Every structure is written in structure tokens, then in C-alpha cells.
Amino acid sequence: MSRVLRELPKTYDYREVEARWQQTWKDEDVYFKEGSEKPQFVIDTPPPYPTGEFHIGNAFNWCYIDFLARYKRMKGYNVMFPQGWDCHGLPTEVKVEEIHKITKNDVDRQKFREMCRELTIGNIRKMRASMRRMAFSIDWSHEYITMMPEYFGKTQLSFLRMYHAGQIYQSDHPVNFCPRCETAIAFAEVNYSDRTTKLNYFNFSGLEIATSRPELLAACVAVAVHPDDDRYKDRKGEHLKVPLFGHEVPIICDEAVDPSFGSGAVMICTFGDKQDVIWWKVHNLPLRKAIDKTGHMTQIAGKYEGMDTTSCREAILADMKSEGILLRQEPLEQRVGTCWRCKTPIEILSEHQWFVRIPHEAALKAAKEVKWYPEHMFLRMENWISQMEWDWCISRQRIFASPIPVWFCKDCGEIILPEESELPVDPTVDAPKRPCPKCGSSNYIPETDVLDTWMDSSISVMHVTGWDGTQKVPPLFPAQIRPQGHDIIRTWAFYTILRAVSLTGGKPWEQILVNGMVLGEDGFKMSKSRGNVTVPEEILEQYGADSLRQWAALGAATGSDIQFNWNDVVAANRFLTKMWNISRFALMQLDRAQYKADAQVTALADRWLLTKLSQTVRDVSESLETYQFDKALKAIREFAWDVLADNYIEIVKGRLYSDSDTRDGACVAIRTSMDAICRMLAPFTPYFAEEVWSFMEESSVHQQPWVTFSYEDEEAVRSGEILVQVISEIRRYKHDKGLALNAPLGNVTVYTTLAVDDAGDASTASNCTLTWKTGMPELTQVVSGVKFDMGIIGPKLRGKAKGFMQAIEALPKESLTSVPAMITVDGEEIAVPEGSVIPQLSYTVAGASVDLIPVSDSLVITIEQ
Numbered sequence: 056m057s058r059v060l061r062e063l064p065k066t067y068d069y070r071e072v073e074a075r076w077q078q079t080w081k082d083e084d085v086y087f088k089e090g091s092e093k094p095q096f097v098i099d100t101p102p103p104y105p106t107g108e109f110h111i112g113n114a115f116n117w118c119y120i121d122f123l124a125r126y127k128r129m130k131g132y133n134v135m136f137p138q139g140w141d142c143h144g145l146p147t148e149v150k151v152e153e154i155h156k157i158t159k160n161d162v163d164r165q166k167f168r169e170m171c172r173e174l175t176i177g178n179i180r181k182m183r184a185s186m187r188r189m190a191f192s193i194d195w196s197h198e199y200i201t202m203m204p205e206y207f208g209k210t211q212l213s214f215l216r217m218y219h220a221g222q223i224y225q226s227d228h229p230v231n232f233c234p235r236c237e238t239a240i241a242f243a244e245v246n247y248s249d250r251t252t253k254l255n256y257f258n259f260s261g262l263e264i265a266t267s268r269p270e271l272l273a274a275c276v277a278v279a280v281h282p283d284d285d286r287y288k289d290r291k292g293e294h295l296k297v298p299l300f301g302h303e304v305p306i307i308c309d310e311a312v313d314p315s316f317g318s319g320a321v322m323i324c325t326f327g328d329k330q331d332v333i334w335w336k337v338h339n340l341p342l343r344k345a346i347d348k349t350g351h352m353t354q355i356a357g358k359y360e361g362m363d364t365t366s367c368r369e370a371i372l373a374d375m376k377s378e379g380i381l382l383r384q385e386p387l388e389q390r391v392g393t394c395w396r397c398k399t400p401i402e403i404l405s406e407h408q409w410f411v412r413i414p415h416e417a418a419l420k421a422a423k424e425v426k427w428y429p430e431h432m433f434l435r436m437e438n439w440i441s442q443m444e445w446d447w448c449i450s451r452q453r454i455f456a457s458p459i460p461v462w463f464c465k466d467c468g469e470i471i472l473p474e475e476s477e478l479p480v481d482p483t484v485d486a487p488k489r490p491c492p493k494c495g496s497s498n499y500i501p502e503t504d505v506l507d508t509w510m511d512s513s514i515s516v517m518h519v520t521g522w523d524g525t526q527k528v529p530p531l532f533p534a535q536i537r538p539q540g541h542d543i544i545r546t547w548a549f550y551t552i553l554r555a556v557s558l559t560g561g562k563p564w565e566q567i568l569v570n571g572m573v574l575g576e577d578g579f580k581m582s583k584s585r586g587n588v589t590v591p592e593e594i595l596e597q598y599g600a601d602s603l604r605q606w607a608a609l610g611a612a613t614g615s616d617i618q619f620n621w622n623d624v625v626a627a628n629r630f631l632t633k634m635w636n637i638s639r640f641a642l643m644q645l646d647r648a649q650y651k652a653d654a655q656v657t658a659l660a661d662r663w664l665l666t667k668l669s670q671t672v673r674d675v676s677e678s679l680e681t682y683q684f685d686k687a688l689k690a691i692r693e694f695a696w697d698v699l700a701d702n703y704i705e706i707v708k709g710r711l712y713s714d715s716d717t718r719d720g721a722c723v724a725i726r727t728s729m730d731a732i733c734r735m736l737a738p739f740t741p742y743f744a745e746e747v748w749s750f751m752e753e754s755s756v757h758q759q760p761w762v763t764f765s766y767e768d769e770e771a772v773r774s775g776e777i778l779v780q781v782i783s784e785i786r787r788y789k790h791d792k793g794l795a796l797n798a799p800l801g802n803v804t805v806y807t808t809l810a811v812d813d814a815g816d817a818s819t820a821s822n823c824t825l826t827w828k829t830g831m832p833e834l835t836q837v838v839s840g841v842k843f844d845m846g847i848i849g850p851k852l853r854g855k856a857k858g859f860m861q862a863i864e865a866l867p868k869e870s871l872t873s874v875p876a877m878i879t880v881d882g883e884e885i886a887v888p889e890g891s892v893i894p895q896l897s898y899t900v901a902g903a904s905v906d907l908i909p910v911s912d913s914l915v916i917t918i919e920q
Contacts, residue, residue, distance in 0.1 A: 102139030234350025265317025663775025
């Protein structure tokens, strides 16, 4: 048999334990093994922005990833759990501008990029430390950083491949534009917020128009009405003069106009919203650009030139009032598109940008081939793809991002591209290696726009599966799973599918695991402005990583939003304390004296425990296969706490403290259970599981295979539940009688329809002489006395109450089975108040008086008085 190495300390010191194992574990133990014969399990891990703070949403998401990574390793898979860093983009630039109190235009382009890189490297270092403290079993040998040449060179390679395939093009087209960040953004990056504004009705050359954006009056190119609107039936083709600006615009008919909104006549401007773009295209209308990239009015706005949009709106409304053309104003509820980073309302501007064509059918087909967890999340992808009308704008007017590998011929405007072997390149630094392919000129203009950061992260799966450009399909492609939040289904998930289809022709992963968002304790999305943010470091310091990991597992069903609650973390910490006490008791008993490790398990309680363990292993395994982490951990905790600690150990303590042969079976059952519990807890509480395991074995629990224990014994299931129920009922009886749980009880007989042989455990656990009998007892029921309901007697009888009770107690006991309707009290006949007298029944079995516990029709307990 295996001997326990040493006794567990009295208390579990998570700070000491977690720090020690963090220093003990070796990174290479979780590396993906090239050439391994094990089946691969490659995880396309989210590369977070390196903000320096590993926030609670990150912690939640990475807990999910680590649960499945650790489980799959134990199941025999060659797991790759890489870590990427999505460095490029607005968040870093904005932070650098904030730190150095500059804008991106205040310093040299390369200097600004270097400032961004320095900040990013420092932030990555901080976040790595948090990840290690959380015990995430990351394969650091497969770490990637998107700002490094070896990665963004692949981004540029994908750009060239898709450009040559006709999937990327450059064009003048309306795009969503953030005037604060001074860059185009994709539709997927537009967030929406509710606001109340004013709907302004004004006289438009004799026609009443309602608009919420009078500042776009200079950009008006037409007025639209519904063709069936009788108010404007004969006015199609007429021209109206735009108030305040004087240019003429036509009246056009279009079925998209809502006659019930405003006056039914709509001002079409370039561009107020997405519908304006559609009308502009369909009706071939001119383009009037009234707002520039900084959010200020252009030259066509006349005297309003240079104003920001808010000031322009106020000025135009004031002029309308002074000229008497503003008729009235009404409050209007609107959903306004804002920049996903700075929250500034976006404008739709027509700009020369780079676009990726959307392969709607191919992308949807690939998305359908992926197994979605939970399944309903696929609907979000399907809806997003089906409603996409514009191609993906991939160019950004920023600095810190992957350069677009393009130059333009200064003489003829031809696009000049590098060879794939020349990548990576920065066209603002590097010169083209060859002259213009069209005119032979060596004069060039570099492309200063950069790529959308999603162009980097959307090839993460290509990178981690080994893409180097020499093969169309990477050697490990597709990955087995993509874990991510539901908030980036329309961005990261969609763009990755699009790019995988474009570059390889197939789906990027076999499965996608979608988690929800973390809400504050108040039930709202965490934000500094609400003051409901909780940071992981605070939780780690107070309760440790394993408690935080349990919160992540138990807080919500997969895919659902999870509310952070300190009480849940406290409860998780208490479970570790309880589990530590269970482990300490169990291992002390195993080490107290020698036992036969190969002993046959024959006692009912031992067999019952093993059937419950077998069912738990089955439930946990099935839950983990479908990533239902909450169900899996609940099953482990219920077995450890309810079954093992509260029932089984209490039942078999007598045998454990004895020197009889029956002790061996109990030791085997406990040792088997502790082994399984440690293995099942390992993905969830890696520090705790490793610590307890180290007291049982010299190896690491994280190097063990997953639990395969199986034990079938239907009789033990049925009889064991009866045994547990009987002991529970006797405990309740003692409690109700005011007795200590270990107080002696005398003779107890259990009558049941099943023959039960409990090896004497019930007698020992209940401190009584307990006899099991098959069948039901022959009970004789007698009245032993009465109880009185003073709430009835007092108000009804008042001064006669005492005499009434004495008269009832003086009646023969046999007559109390049915209390008489009238009773004589001090010579007076009075009515017995209904419900005032309650006969007290007792029972006898074979003449012996007993207390009766009728548990069910098939289970009765008698206790001799």
C-alpha cells in the first residue's frame, strides 16, 4: 500500500501554498509537444490588449480556458494553450497621448511608435505576472506579440494573398469615422447608446421637414417622400432651395421613407446615417462633405466653417429661429452610434479606404460547420452575417498598428507591392525594391494608413497552427477550440472565420466556446464611472486564486453573464477549508495504522460511497466534455461535502477507529475517493489539489490521467440510501429531544421492505443497539395523554380553563381517542372548543412502548422508551 508521506497542517494557508507551487511548477510541463502521438488539442486563445491590468473579465475568460486545457491534458491530449498579445490599436495610442500629454501628431511617427512599444512591453510584463498567479497553465513557448515583426509580417502576408486574390481593394466609400480618434472604424466596432435629442420641424422652401441633425443642412442632396404618400403625390422631380445655404435639391420618391415619422418628408444628407448612404447609392445622388475628419464643418458650410458639429447645430437652429423658419421642436429618443473606444459619436464620411470583401455564403457555411457552445450563440453570428451590407473597412488613420505594405507611384498612381520574401516592411521607412511596374518610375509615396487591429488578431488561429506562408493550410489547422466572449462574436469570431475561409478555404476551429460578461455586484456592467469594478488582485490577496477560480466556474452557466459577488468567493474559500479538514481527517485515518490496499469492499456504506463516487465521476466528465463548468464543480463539491464528509465519514467512524478487518474496506473507499476528488478538482483548484495530492503521492496531480473510476452496485444504491436516511432521522430525533448526537439511545429497530446488512455501522454511528427487520411492524396505538391549545382555551373559557383541563385529564385514556363534545366542569356542562384538545398517541410493539418515526410507507423506525 501507499503510505501517507506526512500529516497535513491544521489549517490551509493558501498564500504560502500558492506561492510555493507557483515557484515549483515548471513551464515546460505544459508545453505542446511537437511530433507527439497524442491527439492534438490546439486552443486559439484570445490575445488581450496589454493594458497592464488583467481585469476581472480577463480572469473569468482565462479560467474557462484553463479548466478545459487542464482537463484535456489529463484526458491524454497534446494541448497547446498559447498566449498572444494584441498590441496594436487605439487603446495604446490614447494611453501614450494621455501619459505624455501629446497627440500622435506632436512627435515624429517612429518616435510615437517606439513610445507605444515601450508602454506595451511593460504592460505585458505586469499581466504575465497576474496570469501566473492565477495558475493558468499557459504554454509560454507559443507566446506571440502582434507588434513584433515575426507576427505582423504574417498579417502583411495575409494582406498580399487576399489582395492578389481580389478579396482586398481600395475605394472611395462612406465609412464610419471617429472624429476624436481621427480614424475609420468598422461597423462591428460601433457601439450604440440611448440619448434624448430634439426633432426639429422647419420650413424647407414651403415643405415641412423634420430633422434631428440640422448641422447637416449644408450636406443636403435631396428630399425623399414615400411614393404612396398623398401629401406629396405629384411633387416628384420638383426642386427645392435649401434654407440658409441656397443650393437646389430634388424631391425623390422611395419606399424606405416612413410616412408616419415627422412630416413624412425626409432630408437626405451625405451622410447622416446608414439609410442616407443607401439612398445616395440607389438614386445616384451627388456627394457634399460638410464634416471633416476632425468633426468640424468644412468650407461648404459657409459661415459655419470650422465649428464643431454641436456648435454648428446650435448656430443653425438660432438662425432658423431668427428667420422664422423653425416651426416647432419635439423630444426624440435615439440610439446613437459611438466609437467603441472613446465613446465619441461617429460620423459617416466618404473616404479613400481599404476594404475586405465579405464572402457571406462561405463565411456562414464555415460558421455552421463549427460546434457552438452554447448552441444558441450561433444565431448571433448568423444574424450578423445576414445583415452585413458594407464590406469590412480595414484601413485606419493611426500610427501604432501593422503597416499596410503598399507604396503608390508618385508619377502614375500605380500600386507598388513588395514580394512576400521581403516582408515585413514599413512603407514609411522602407523603400520599394523595384520601380513602378506600370511606368518604371522610382518616385513613390508610402501608404501611411495602417491596418485595423482585427487584421492582426483574426489570423491568430493561422499563427498558432503553424502558418508560415509556405503552405496554404497550416500543419495543425484547424484548431480544436476558440474560447471568447459573446461581445466579440461579430468582430473577432466573424473576422477569423472570414480570414480562414479566404486564406485556407475552411473553418478555423472545430468548436467555439462562448462565455458571458462579468457584471458588478449591482448587476450592471463593470465600469469605473459606476464604481462597481472589482480587480482580481484584490480577490487574490484576500482569498487566493483557487477561490477566484471557483467563482468563475460556479457563477453562471456557460454563455451566460456572471455577476461578481464577494459572498460567492467567501463560500468558495470556505469549501477549501472544509475540504482541507476532510482531507486531513481522511489521511490521518489512512496513516494511523496499516491497511490492506487490495482489500475487498464489502460493507454497505463502503459500497454505497463508491457508487456515489462513480456517478460523480460520470457527471463531472460529461459536464466537462460539454464545457458546463458550473455543473461539474457543483457535482464535485456535493460529493465531497454532502456524501463523503456529512454522511459517509460519520457513518464509518466506528470502523475507522477499530482494529477489525472491516476497517480495511473503509480505508480503501476513502483512499479511492480522495484520489478521485484531487484529480477532479485539479482543473478547478490546481493549487489546492496539488497540495493535498502531494501528501498522498510523490508525483504531481497535474501529470495524472483523468479519473476513470467506475463502480456499479444497484443494491448498494438502494440500501445505502436507506442507511443514510435512517441515521439522519435518528439524528433529527435526538435533536428534537434535546439529546447530544453521541448520546446513547437504547434499542432501535428499523423496519424496511428491503433486507439491509450495514455491518453494524448504523449502531455505532447512532450509539444505540440497532436492529434491521424486513417488513412492517405490528403496532398497537394507544393514547398516552393530551395536549391543550391555550390559544383556543384561554379566550373561550377564561376562568374555567384550569378546571376544564383537569376534567379532560381525568377522563379514561381510552376515551381520549375521540374527545367528547361536552365535559362537566365544577358541575356545569360546557362545550369542548373545537381543536382545543389534541390526543397524544404512543405505540407498542409486542407490548413494549416505543417512539415511532414513520419515514415512509416502506421505512419505519421504532425507539424503545
